[in-house]
Amino acid sequence: MIKKWDSNEITREYFDSLLVEMRHIDSVLPSTKLELYGEVFDTPIMMAALSHLNNVRENGMVEMAKGALAANAVNWAGMGDEAELEAITATGARTIKIIKPYADNDYIFHKIEHAERCGVMAVGMDIDHSFAGNGQYDNVLGMQMAPKSLEEIKSFVKATKLPFIIKGVLSEQDAYKCLEAGVKGIVVSHHHGIINYAVPPLMILPRIARVINHRIPIFVDCGISNGMDVFKALALGADAVCAGRIIIEPLRENGAEGVKNQIKKMTEELAGVMARTCSPDIKHIDPSVIWSRSF
Numbered sequence: 001m002i003k004k005w006d007s008n009e010i011t012r013e014y015f016d017s018l019l020v021e022m023r024h025i026d027s028v029l030p031s032t033k034l035e036l037y038g039e040v041f042d043t044p045i046m047m048a049a050l051s052h053l054n055n056v057r058e059n060g061m062v063e064m065a066k067g068a069l070a071a072n073a074v075n076w077a078g079m080g081d082e083a084e085l086e087a088i089t090a091t092g093a094r095t096i097k098i099i100k101p102y103a104d105n106d107y108i109f110h111k112i113e114h115a116e117r118c119g120v121m122a123v124g125m126d127i128d129h130s131f132a133g134n135g136q137y138d139n140v141l142g143m144q145m146a147p148k149s150l151e152e153i154k155s156f157v158k159a160t161k162l163p164f165i166i167k168g169v170l171s172e173q174d175a176y177k178c179l180e181a182g183v184k185g186i187v188v189s190h191h192h193g194i195i196n197y198a199v200p201p202l203m204i205l206p207r208i209a210r211v212i213n214h215r216i217p218i219f220v221d222c223g224i225s226n227g228m229d230v231f232k233a234l235a236l237g238a239d240a241v242c243a244g245r246i247i248i249e250p251l252r253e254n255g256a257e258g259v260k261n262q263i264k265k266m267t268e269e270l271a272g273v274m275a276r277t278c279s280p281d282i283k284h285i286d287p288s289v290i291w292s293r294s295f
Contacts, residue, residue: 011201103137
């Protein structure tokens with residue numbers, strides 16, 4: 001039964017409501033290469049900022065990183081201790097570290113500094129973990145969270161020479177503030193349904209993309225399940241996407257090899273759609289190929 005309030009089901013319905021126009025004349029073999037922060041990857045499909053994957057597979061976060069490296073994809077890391085991040089980056093996977101909005105800002109600065117020492121390619125914060133569902137400050141594994149002001153975010157941006165990314169942007173208002181804060185990337189996301197009836201990321205993505213106007217990269221997550229989903233996100237304004245739950249079973253069954261194979265499969269699906277829409281590369285996908293179902 002469809003749960004009308006479930007943001008993840010709403011997001012899936014929205015993905016499936018978008019139709020794709022075929023274009024064949026003058027099409028070429030497409031490139032799925034992603035250029036990000038001065039580096040080049042084979043795919044715009046990145047790992048999501050997952051955490052605590054030892055219940056999925058032993059050393060799950062490290063195995064995920066190894067899979068990303070094998071697929072020449074960007075790896076992300078969520079909440080975890082310092083030893084785990086050190087092991088993740090030791091694989092050689094180019095990793096973006098996302099830090100929770102801890103109430104203790106000194107702890108955040110410490111986490112930023114540690115991530116820098118580990119050699120991550122970027123660092124950021126998932127601002128949507130500030131509050132619990134009861135309107136009080138969130139508490140994650142015994143760690144107190146707190147909302148962050150624009151000035152606090154500016155201080156985090158200034159604390160590092162690395163690109164600083166804000167995850168959990170689902171409004172034009174926050175997009176404008178991210179630009180003002182000087183962040184170098186945003187993730188359009190409702191954090192897998194952290195609030196009911198959330199706007200699907202792809203529904204608001206074109207508005208956010210107009211605000212950002214190519215000044216910084218836009219990433220999208222929540223419900224990315226196949227190459228067609230990736231194509232729709234790129235067409236509507238994303239520079240890359242994060243795949244999370246879709247890699248869990250491959251990770252559980254085959255570790256790094258499973259992750260690599262899943263990312264490569266989705267990348268091939270993306271290339272297939274690009275070829276049939278005259279999309280030569282991921283920066284040149286015409287948004288007018290996307291139609292909204294109205295019948």
